[in-house]
Amino acid sequence: xxxxxxxxxxxxxxxxxxxxxxxxxxxxxxxxxxxxxxxxxxxxxxxxxxxxxxxxxxxxxxxxxxxxxxxxxxxxxxxxxxxxxxxxxxxxxxxxxxxxxxxxxxxxxxxxxxxxxxxxxxxxxxxxxxxxxxxxxxxxxxxxxxxxxxxxxxxxxxxxxxxxxxxxxxxxxxxxxxxxxxxxxxxxxxxxxxxxxxxxxxxxxxxxxxxxxxxxxxxxxxxxxxxxxxxxxxxxxxxxxxxxxxxxxxxxxxxxxxxxxxxxxxxxxxxxxxxxxxxxxxxxxxxxxxxxxxxxxxxxxxxxxxxxxxxxx
Amino acid sequence: xxxxxxxxxxxxxxxxxxxxxxxxxxxxxxxxxxxxxxxxxxxxxxxxxxxxxxxxxxxxxxxxxxxxxxxxxxxxxxxxxxxxxxxxxxxxxxxxxxxxxxxxxxxxxxxxxxxxxxxxxxxxxxxxxxxxxxxxxxxxxxxxxxxxxxxxxxxxxxxxxxxxxxxxxxxxxxxxxxxxxxxxxxxxxxxxxxxxxxxxxxxxxxxxxxxxxxxxxxxxxxxxxxxxxxxxxxxxxxxxxxxxxxxxxxxxxxxxxxxxxxxxxxxxxxxxxxxxxxxxxxxxxxxxxxxxxxxxxxxxxxxxxxxxxxxxxxxxxxx
Numbered sequence: 080x081x082x083x084x085x086x087x088x089x090x091x092x093x094x095x096x097x098x099x100x101x102x103x104x105x106x107x108x109x110x111x112x113x114x115x116x117x118x119x120x121x122x123x124x125x126x127x128x129x130x131x132x133x134x135x136x137x138x139x140x141x142x143x144x145x146x147x148x149x150x151x152x153x154x155x156x157x158x159x160x161x162x163x164x165x166x167x168x169x170x171x172x173x174x175x176x177x178x179x180x181x182x183x184x185x186x187x188x189x190x191x192x193x194x195x196x197x198x199x200x201x202x203x204x205x206x207x208x209x210x211x212x213x214x215x216x217x218x219x220x221x222x223x224x225x226x227x228x229x230x231x232x233x234x235x236x237x238x239x240x241x242x243x244x245x246x247x248x249x250x251x252x253x254x255x256x257x258x259x260x261x262x263x264x265x266x267x268x269x270x271x272x273x274x275x276x277x278x279x280x281x282x283x284x285x286x287x288x289x290x291x292x293x294x295x296x297x298x299x300x301x302x303x304x305x306x307x308x309x310x311x312x313x314x315x316x317x318x319x320x321x322x323x324x325x326x327x328x329x330x331x332x333x334x335x336x337x338x339x340x341x342x343x344x345x346x347x348x349x350x351x352x353x354x355x356x357x358x359x360x361x362x363x364x365x366x367x368x369x370x371x372x373x374x375x376x377x378x379x380x381x382x383x384x385x386x387x388x389x390x391x392x
Numbered sequence: 393x394x395x396x397x398x399x400x401x402x403x404x405x406x407x408x409x410x411x412x413x414x415x416x417x418x419x420x421x422x423x424x425x426x427x428x429x430x431x432x433x434x435x436x437x438x439x440x441x442x443x444x445x446x447x448x449x450x451x452x453x454x455x456x457x458x459x460x461x462x463x464x465x466x467x468x469x470x471x472x473x474x475x476x477x478x479x480x481x482x483x484x485x486x487x488x489x490x491x492x493x494x495x496x497x498x499x500x501x502x503x504x505x506x507x508x509x510x511x512x513x514x515x516x517x518x519x520x521x522x523x524x525x526x527x528x529x530x531x532x533x534x535x536x537x538x539x540x541x542x543x544x545x546x547x548x549x550x551x552x553x554x555x556x557x558x559x560x561x562x563x564x565x566x567x568x569x570x571x572x573x574x575x576x577x578x579x580x581x582x583x584x585x586x587x588x589x590x591x592x593x594x595x596x597x598x599x600x601x602x603x604x605x606x607x608x609x610x611x612x613x614x615x616x617x618x619x620x621x622x623x624x625x626x627x628x629x630x631x632x633x634x635x636x637x638x639x640x641x642x643x644x645x646x647x648x649x650x651x652x653x654x655x656x657x658x659x660x661x662x663x664x665x666x667x668x669x670x671x672x673x674x675x676x677x678x679x680x681x682x683x684x685x686x687x688x689x690x691x692x693x694x695x696x697x698x699x700x701x702x703x704x705x706x707x708x709x710x711x
Contacts, residue, residue: 089483110621110647114647142671142672200564200566200567213603263564264519264562264563264565264567265566265668265669266519266668266671267519267671268621269624269630270625270626270627270645271533271627310612323422323569323570323573324569324570326570327637329569329571344570346422346425346426347426347430365569367565367566367567368566370461
């Protein structure tokens with residue numbers, strides 16, 4: 080039973096990777112990783128080995144999300160142990176390779192931290208994605224980043240949902256951190272989005288450096304948005320979309336959506352209302368890549384998580 | 393108004409509206425699908441209001457690219473309508489879009505013949521912040537200029553004409569935004585309404601139209617070895633389509649934070665700023681001059697005025 084009064088000890092976070100191009104058309108991460116591969120001065124910190132890495136080079140070259148299958152869903156136990164060599168889909172082969180270099184997932188040899196850089200067409204601003212509410216190291220890092228960025232906003236999305244969580248490329252590490260910055264169209268590089276992501280990483284690496292120096296971070300609380308449900312577009316019998324995200328909901332990521340509020344607008348102008356039982360906080364509203372994943376947006380609820388103090392072991 | 397100053401022009405019995413020329417520009421895809429569904433009701437309304445019907449041909453131009461939600465499968469369909477491409481020899485291994493362009497030419501044209509549709513409106517989206525923008529064939533095309541004036545939107549003239557295009561942004565490719573869809577729907581309705589009024593004998597007053605004519609493109613600064621871009625559109629320029637750009641104004645911001653400035657001598661109007669599909673074409677933004685074009689009053693020709701039309705479509709070559 081964990082007690083928030085105790086200081087949690089973690090080993091030094093020496094081995095850190097920065098993944099770009101997990102989706103080949105999300106340009107901030109591709110650009111940053113290419114930049115830092117050429118000149119890594121900006122990501123150097125004392126006692127930290129920060130490795131920039133393009134996870135899906137073929138998709139990056141074609142400026143497409145993926146070649147055969149979504150790399151950011153590919154790190155399942157079945158895929159990572161699948162035999163079959165070159166007959167496997169490209170991204171499954173890549174997942175196995177990444178697991179060899181930065182993992183193995185779940186083992187003591189795995190990298191300490193992986194930052195996975197993503198963009199979204201949704202108006203999410205700066206978002207950090209957390210995979211476990213019990214990862215106090217990550218919670219403390221996210222708390223540090225949020226305070227360092229204030230008054231600029233940086234929100235935390237927690238995806239611990241047993242059905243909706245997925246096997247990300249960053250999940251190979253002991254402490255996986257997703258960075259999601261939007262809105263930005265796929266294939267486009269916007270200067271403000273690029274700089275925002277750069278700043279988030281700067282603060283993240285500062286935190287790791289402080290931690291590795293032996294700084295103790297006192298207990299903290301972190302507001303998070305916990306994933307509840309995926310909502311699809313209304314579709315006809317053939318599976319075609321018959322309505323769009325309503326203008327009142329479009330771009331309103333993180334704002335309360337109440338029962339009865341407009342949610343979709345059909346192509347001939349009728350409104351479809353949200354029929355849930357309580358207020359939710361929608362996000363990933365109108366993400367281009369999620370049309371094929373049957374997702375118009377996801378709902379979340381606000382929660383406050385507590386992290387114990389942490390210190391290097 | 394002097395009656396003899398009104399220019400009579402041929403009727404427009406056949407209009408085509410095309411969506412999905414680029415398969416991931418979704419407003420046009422969804423709008424044409426919706427219009428196909430509604431087509432019967434539209435025709436019924438025309439009969440009730442005793443307007444001379446315009447026959448509207450609704451076309452989904454690139455179905456394979458639409459199915460994959462990509463701009464194109466083999467090659468950009470919107471660059472396949474030159475005289476040379478339409479009439480040259482066709483191999484077995486011809487790109488999908490070349491085959492498709494010939495099918496569309498047969499359906500809508502053939503280009504240059506009396507059987508061609510009278511007006512084509514091609515629906516597009518852009519990631520650039522261009523609002524509702526028309527790309528017209530020439531500054532002598534008074535029909536198009538009157539329509540655009542009626543719609544009160546920005547007009548640009550493309551030096552390489554094919555047909556009138558309606559371009560609306562900003563919208564990411566692969567996404568349908570309700571406000572953008574609605575703007576396009578209203579734009580197409582107004583255009584079709586205008587055509588019906590014109591065909592029914594309405595006189596449209598002359599006046600002035602401000603048009604933007606493309607002068608040149610500017611590419612991103614690139615690494616000499618890898619050809620990767622080394623700078624992004626400057627935050628002061630991003631989203632400022634059709635706002636005058638002066639010499640020394642910021643153009644790009646390099647990844648090391650330096651500003652690259654506009655070195656031209658003439659102030660020009662930028663557009664297609666940061667259009668996703670143009671990275672591969674080596675275009676970060678395009679620059680245009682603005683000028684005022686005078687258009688005369690127009691009306692449809694009476695039956696007596698109608699002569700066998702020498703519809704000489706000048707053969708346009710892509711530059």
